[in-house]
Amino acid sequence: MDAVKQSANYHDLASLDELRSAAQKDPNKALKQVASQFESLFMQMLMKQMRKSNELFESDTPLNNRHTQTYRDMHDNQMALELSSSGALGLADLIVAQLDPAAANVTPASVLRGGQNIDLQQRSLNASDTTGKNIAQSTSVTAVSSKTLEKDNASAAVSEKAEEAAAISRQSFASPGEFIQAILPVAKKLAADKGIEPMAIVAQAALESGWGKKVIANSDGSSSHNLFGIKADNRWQGDKAVVNTLEYRNGQANQERAAFRSYDSFEESVKDYLSFVEGPRYQQALANGMDAKQYAKELQAAGYATDPQYANKIGQILDGKHFAEFSQQAVEGE
Structure with a gap:
């Protein structure tokens, strides 16, 4: 097991000791986890501000007391940790990219997250298009004749150039x-x-x-x-x-x-x-x-x-x- 890990429990202080120890041994290896912890702190501040915006509406409710606020804060802290570990905000990735030059080997210099969903969208379009193509192909099988051989010969003559063009x-x-x-x-x-x-x-x-x-x-x-x-x-x-x-x-x-x-x-x-x-x-x-x-x-x-x-x-x-x-x-x- 890797010593540098994201604890599933916000109140598990032992995980911070493990992270501190790992950072002393290998700072680069611990950078991702430190960045994730920083992102969770940022998420906590956001959630605190969101809670404050509702304080006026909660002033008259009997459920709003120091005991419920304590447990609510514990819940918010845990939620912030879970959100940061999932990378939903993306702040940790930006911190790593800025502090670790080696991270550029997998991150483009000019694009943040542009096009990440394109492959999924394209697959969806291809999947829907495949159904129509299969129906068309099934109805045209009987029409295949000697033209197939002619097409195969033509394809063989230009296959090398076609493969090169496709790769480019x-x-x-x-x-x-x-x-x-x-x-x-x-x-x-x-x-x-x-x-x-x-x-x-x-x-x-x-x-x-x-x-x-x-x-x-x-x-x-x-x-x-x-x-x-x-x-x-x-x-x-x-x-x-x-x-x-x-x-x-x-x-x-x-x-x-x-x-x-x-x-x-x-x-x-x-x-x-x-x-x-x-x-x-x-x-x-x-x-x-x-x-x-x-x-x-x-x-x-x-x-x-x-x-x-x-x-x-x-x-x-x-x-x-x-x-x-x-x-x-x-x-x-x-």
Whole structure:
């Protein structure tokens, strides 16, 4: 059992001793639980204010006395603990993301929780659509003739290109390795004459998009294919996706509403990114383009992102196990 755990009982003081001991041994490991405790305190303050708003109505009731108030406060404290442990408010996640740079490996730099419900909505739409498709297929089976063979031959001739296009166009990827395998060839092709290390491009895209799992979504639920968190300012004439985003102002994380560029494909996203960094603002980054980590540092210095740990997070991805595993697989495949 892990020594760092969230007690199910608010009045179990022994759990605080365990948490204090674990924090002394491994602060990073205990950070999540400390953040959850802080969130529960915040929830308690909210509930106290809610109770105060009803004090005027409770003044004349015989059930309102110091004994019932004591038990009610105990109940509220326990409820606050349960709500914080479920992560319903999301405050603990924000605290961890701000205090632990390693948390960025699983959290996109520009998106908070945009698109988390998209997969569920899409599955629901797909499920309802499947019923109609099955009925249509069952009625058309008898109409299949020699055209089936012709279609099979045509499909076989273009299957390789179709699979490649599907890998590039999908909104999310099953694993970081699949993300690298899909985006790296595009980065190599488009950055060949730009003087930028392709792995640096893929690592930055992985950070911004959460390995392709948190790509910003359009209002209709489709993918914006925006891999780099490039915002849609007044110079952008294309489609836009408006979502909640996490920005750092004076070292503090703040949730804001912002418009981002929307593309028809991931390849268009990479192409626009390369055009974007060719501007005068990022010339120092381009001068260090073949040094992936230094390139990331120069991007941050030029103000590409507001996150003070932006370059460090890209460096952690470059040194992480996913890039190492992909490189090892590439060597074994040669």
